[in-house]
Amino acid sequence: MDRLEVDVQDAFKSYGTACVLRGLSMAVHPGTIYALLGPSGCGKTTLLNCIIGRTSLDSGTIRLAVRRREDVGYMPQSIALYMMLNIHETLSYYGRVYGIEDEDIQVQAVKLSQLLELPPFHRIVDTLSGGQQRRVSLAVSLIHNPQLLILDEPTVGLDPILSESIWQYLMKLSTEQKKTIIITTHYIEEARHADKVGLMRGGILLCEEAPTDLMLKNNCDTMEAVFLKLSYIQEKNKDMDPPVMSSTNTSSSPFQKASIFKKSCFYAELVKNMFFVWRNKPMLIFLFGLPIVVTFLFNICIGHKVTGLSVAMLNKEVENGIADCDNFHYHGCNLSFPLGCRLVKTLQSNDVNLIEFDDMEEAHFAARKNNVWGIIEVPENYTAGMLNRLTNNLKTKDHNVEASSVNVWLDMSNQNIGNLLKLDIWNAYNAYMEMLYVDCGWPVEATRVPIKINKPIYGVVVPNLTHYASPAIILLLIFYLPMSYTIGVLVQEKVLGVLERSLVAGVTLTEVFLAHGAVQIILLGIQMSLSMYVLYSVYDSPFIGDPLTTALLLLLQGISGLAFGFFVALIFDEMKNATYAALGSCFTFFFLSGMVWPQAGIHYFLLWFKWLVPVAYSVESLRSLTAKGWPISHPIVMKGFISVAAWILAFCLFAQIILRFRKGSFTTT
Numbered sequence: 162m163d164r165l166e167v168d169v170q171d172a173f174k175s176y177g178t179a180c181v182l183r184g185l186s187m188a189v190h191p192g193t194i195y196a197l198l199g200p201s202g203c204g205k206t207t208l209l210n211c212i213i214g215r216t217s218l219d220s221g222t223i224r225l226a227v228r229r230r231e232d233v234g235y236m237p238q239s240i241a242l243y244m245m246l247n248i249h250e251t252l253s254y255y256g257r258v259y260g261i262e263d264e265d266i267q268v269q270a271v272k273l274s275q276l277l278e279l280p281p282f283h284r285i286v287d288t289l290s291g292g293q294q295r296r297v298s299l300a301v302s303l304i305h306n307p308q309l310l311i312l313d314e315p316t317v318g319l320d321p322i323l324s325e326s327i328w329q330y331l332m333k334l335s336t337e338q339k340k341t342i343i344i345t346t347h348y349i350e351e352a353r354h355a356d357k358v359g360l361m362r363g364g365i366l367l368c369e370e371a372p373t374d375l376m377l378k379n380n381c382d383t384m385e386a387v388f389l390k391l392s393y394i395q396e397k398n399k400d401m402d403p404p405v406m407s408s409t410n411t412s413s414s415p416f417q418k419a420s421i422f423k424k425s426c427f428y429a430e431l432v433k434n435m436f437f438v439w440r441n442k443p444m445l446i447f448l449f450g451l452p453i454v455v456t457f458l459f460n461i462c463i464g465h466k467v468t469g470l471s472v473a474m475l476n477k478e479v480e481n482g483i484a485d486c487d488n489f490h491y492h493g494c495n496l497s498f499p500l501g502c503r504l505v506k507t508l509q510s511n512d513v514n515l516i517e518f519d520d521m522e523e524a525h526f527a528a529r530k531n532n533v534w535g536i537i538e539v540p541e542n543y544t545a546g547m548l549n550r551l552t553n554n555l556k557t558k559d560h561n562v563e564a565s566s567v568n569v570w571l572d573m574s575n576q577n578i579g580n581l582l583k584l585d586i587w588n589a590y591n592a593y594m595e596m597l598y599v600d601c602g603w604p605v606e607a608t609r610v611p612i613k614i615n616k617p618i619y620g621v622v623v624p625n626l627t628h629y630a631s632p633a634i635i636l637l638l639i640f641y642l643p644m645s646y647t648i649g650v651l652v653q654e655k656v657l658g659v660l661e662r663s664l665v666a667g668v669t670l671t672e673v674f675l676a677h678g679a680v681q682i683i684l685l686g687i688q689m690s691l692s693m694y695v696l697y698s699v700y701d702s703p704f705i706g707d708p709l710t711t712a713l714l715l716l717l718q719g720i721s722g723l724a725f726g727f728f729v730a731l732i733f734d735e736m737k738n739a740t741y742a743a744l745g746s747c748f749t750f751f752f753l754s755g756m757v758w759p760q761a762g763i764h765y766f767l768l769w770f771k772w773l774v775p776v777a778y779s780v781e782s783l784r785s786l787t788a789k790g791w792p793i794s795h796p797i798v799m800k801g802f803i804s805v806a807a808w809i810l811a812f813c814l815f816a817q818i819i820l821r822f823r824k825g826s827f828t829t830t
């Protein structure tokens with residue numbers, strides 16, 4: 162029996178309930194061109210996918226004379242090229258994936274360029290015409306001079322002259338170099354050039370013969386006529402003896418198991434990723450610009466004193482309201498100066514915009530119209546009441562308590578503004594009272610609340626929200642930037658079919674992840690430095706910890722973002738779904754990270770699930786590192802490191818599980 166280059170026996174393959182290959186057998190001899198013809202949807206691509214190991218058969222066997230992926234050249238139906246690379250980089254990438262030395266790639270690239278009339282090497286693939294891209298795609302499948310060539314519709318959309326020249330080249334390859342070529346095409350007449358034609362319909366081969374023999378046997382002048390005749394016969398007999406799948410006859414991968422890490426593939430991926438980043442200038446600006454813009458905006462917009470808030474003022478103890486306050490001498494133990502005016506002056510010096518009202522009804526109306534954030538009413542006998550209260554202390558009568566109380570109504574619909582105003586009013590009261598006590602030579606301590614807040618153990622006397630939230634903002638940034646970049650790049654590679662093409666060529670997902678990770682770590686280092694510079698140097702967020710430990714925690718957090726992005730990219734094949742997943746997780750992580758509100762205030766039920774958030778423990782850890790200067794051995798800091806490391810491992814494990822579930826959908830068997 163003749164040795165076969167490709168031998169397919171009783172192949173069955175279904176997608177769900179649709180049976181695409183139904184007991185198909187096919188024999189391809191070495192050094193020949195085999196044209197696989199058939200209508201759209203008859204299963205040609207599925208058959209080729211099974212041959213090259215992109216997916217596996219449900220039943221049946223595929224035997225190849227070649228055992229290594231490097232001996233197969235595959236051109237998919239879609240263009241499946243990296244659009245950002247130029248022609249030379251594209252050919253070099255695939256050449257390296259196949260383990261060819263750079264000098265040999267150069268020689269072969271020049272040869273293919275002449276044969277296929279490729280545009281100049283420096284041209285970026287994205288700028289080429291459809292026909293030019295198809296020729297580059299064909300050159301990619303030939304760059305390593307493979308023994309077996311599998312071409313899925315290489316001539317589709319090409320002009321007849323170019324199609325003819327490609328056929329001539331393929332014929333030369335098979336006759337002179339004894340290469341075996343399997344080619345699918347919709348252009349049935351083109352198949353006359355092949356040594357053997359397989360007419361496929363409804364998942365089976367109607368016949369397998371030399372084109373001239375086929376036409377002779379069927380008494381037809383054209384291949385089209387043969388195909389029509391055989392299709393008609395099959396249609397008539399379709400109910401007779403449908404092929405039955407043998408459950409015992411299962412297929413295994415036709416290729417030798419390759420190692421999961423090859424230096425050449427890693428290097429090819431690494432160089433390709435670097436070119437990708439370098440070519441994509443807008444993306445680069447975004448990647449480096451975003452940390453700067455976010456950290457600057459964060460510091461500019463958050464945690465600052467709110468000034469200029471308007472408040473309605475009804476000062477009933479002076480006849481002409483606030484204007485009268487200017488008529489009194491403010492300083493000294495001047496008890497004829499109405500104390501309400503002291504409150505007014507202190508509030509004004511604190512940038513509260515007091516708007517005078519004579520009538521309480523009007524003041525409320527202004528609050529309802531959102532013109533003021535609250536109303537302050539100083540009673541008619543405020544000063545007398547207050548002095549009486551100060552003098553009589555415990556013996557103060559109720560009417561004096563009433564007279565010495567300033568009434569305040571606040572619009573608390575905005576918690577922050579309401580609380581800030583409340584604080585302004587408390588502070589103004591305390592300030593004017595203290596000043597009065599000093600001016601009159603009374604003991605100042607007597608007016609203070611008898612609780613002494615001493616120098617803080619950590620942090621500053623007046624902490625600010627920016628300092629509190631900065632560890633969360635930097636960690637979330639460092640998590641999300643690599644995550645979104647990874648999702649963007651990998652899902653795009655999947656959509657374009659380039660990831661599959663690389664996997665078919667022998668690249669493993671481990672190499673993809675490591676090469677991608679290596680480039681990401683460089684980007685991450687720059688992003689981290691930029692964010693830290695803005696937060697800790699330009700804006701002076703508290704930093705008394707060890708910079709190296711801090712950088713290590715941030716780096717690990719970045720890698721966990723990268724692993725999460727990889728995991729999401731494996732699950733979703735469409736960009737929009739991956740984006741939804743990223744956005745959904747972003748909001749969840751944002752709230753549970755304790756950025757807006759301390760984690761201790763989160764509902765206890767959710768607190769049980771805090772460990773499910775990859776940034777939850779690291780935020781506390783980073784805060785302790787930077788603001789408290791605790792070492793890595795401190796349990797709180799250590800928890801952050803353990804949590805991030807565990808998440809990296811967990812995401813890698815989840816990715817493995819996804820790969821097992823999705824085996825055959827975009828990974829090679």
Ligand SMILES: Nc1ncnc2c1ncn2[C@@H]1O[C@H](COP(=O)(O)OP(=O)(O)OP(=O)(O)O)[C@@H](O)[C@H]1O
Nearest residue numbers: 176177181199200201202203204205206207208238
């Ligand atoms: N991953 C998949 N999941 C579900 N159905 C699929 C999948 N891939 C292919 N099919 C279905 O299998 C059938 C055969 O598809 P295939 O791509 O092999 O046909 P084809 O002969 O190559 O068609 P064409 O000439 O148009 O490329 C089609 O009905 C297609 O919808």
